[in-house]
Amino acid sequence: MKKLLATTALVSVMAAPVLAETKIAGSLETTFADKETPTTGAQSSTGAALGHETKFEFVSTKELNNGWSSKLDMEVMEVAGDVADTEVTISNGEGLNLYISKDGGSFHDWGVVPGAYNARPGDNAGNDSAAMDANTIHGVHNFGIGYKTDFGTFGLRYAPDHQASNTAGDKTTGAGGGSGMEYGFTGSLGVDGLAVGLSQAIKQNEVSNGNDDAESTHYGVAYNMGQFAFGVERTTFSDKNNSDNNTSTTTNDVDYTLYGVTYAASDNVTLGINIAETDEDSKAETEETTQLEIAYNLGGATVAFSHQQTEDNGGTAGSDADAWSITYKQSF
Incomplete structure (x- = not known):
């Protein structure tokens, strides 16, 4: 009997560190949309079409035998045709996190500005070209560290080669690009309803050629008052049209x-x-897109309508176009 109890206790101790909790979520987003082609002359429509995006997300958390935990977050999107946004987060349970990311991790690709459905017009079927996450290493293999406090999260991420493919295998080597780095802060500063963010992304050449590193700074603030919410963000990026997008001048x-x-x-x-x-x-005009949205929450599904009007598209005076979309998203 004593041997049986001892054996049972030993098995329990050995099994405890590998216990895991796995959650599965997913959605199907269906959109019916049309837009005009930006032009200074007579407007023409690209034609309405129906589109779908299927997404599954698997999250598995394991308790490690050193008291830490390890979480695998894997997102599969049919529209991408591949596994996307996959990351491992190793946590000490007291705010310290270590990240190993296939292509999903970023401290620069955040957003605080509110929207009824998609706050960024570029996430709907339109002509907007504002890139709030310009120069990010999101989409590139990277690793990093973060620390979460009551005021917000501080973090830093590093990509050894910002030109390496995010579909490369586990034995991959460099692709000839320089390194990339992001660091920043997002949080509430301990104030209910407040959201702030500040981050910077830097990409370097593999070999110095005398040019500056490509740098972008992203900052913003938003406040939720209950029924009303409002916010603003800005991203500044040096020399975005450099031929290889990893050097910059002014x-x-x-x-x-x-x-x-x-x-x-x-x-x-x-x-x-x-x-x-x-x-x-280098453009004569400032491109501006105004988006109006209405979203209705049905519980497990959402219906949203969006209308966009873009003026001076691409910085060309008088190059205007409209766009609209109707979206139905079912989640589980």
């Missing part, structure tokens, strides 16, 4: 700005307006 800098206001008309209906601007040094 000859063609660009500012991307995003504004947003939402109103919760009821527990299920949200109205929103967003304005995105792209101001590039």
Whole structure:
């Protein structure tokens, strides 16, 4: 009997560190949309079409035998045709996190500006070109460290080669690109309803050629008052059109700005307006997209309508176009 109890205890101790919790989520997003081609002349439509995006997300957490935990978050998207946004987070349970990311991790690709459905007009079927995450290493193999506090999360990520493919295997070597790095902070500063963010992304050449590193700075603030929420973000990027996008001068800098206001008309209906601007040094005009959205929450599904009007597309005076979309998203 004593041997049986001892054996049972030993098996329990050995099994405890490998116990895991796995969660599965997913969605199907269906969109019916149309847009005009930006032009200074007579407008023409690209034609309405129906599109789908299928997504599955698997999250598995294991308790390690040193008291830490390890979480695997894997997202599979049919539209990408591959496993996307996969990351391992190793945590000590007291705010310290270590990250190993296939292509999903970033401290630069964040957003605080509110939207009824998609705050960024570029995430809908339109012509907006504002890139709030410009120069990010999101989409590149990287690793990093973060620390979560009551005020927010501080973090840093590093990519040894920002040109390496995110589909490369586990024995991959460099692809000839330089390194990339992101660091920043997002959080509430301990104030209910407040959201702030500040980050910088830097990409270097593999071999120094005398040019500056490519740098972009992303900062923003938003506040939720209950029914109303509002916010603004800006990203500044040096010389975005450099031929290999990893060196910069001060000859063609660009500012991307995003504004947003939402109103919760009821527990299920949200109205929103967003304005995105792209101001590039070498362009004659500032591109501006105004987006109006309404979203209805059905519980396990959402219906959203979006209309966009883009003026001076690509910085060309008088190059205007409209776009609209109707979206139904079912989640589980």
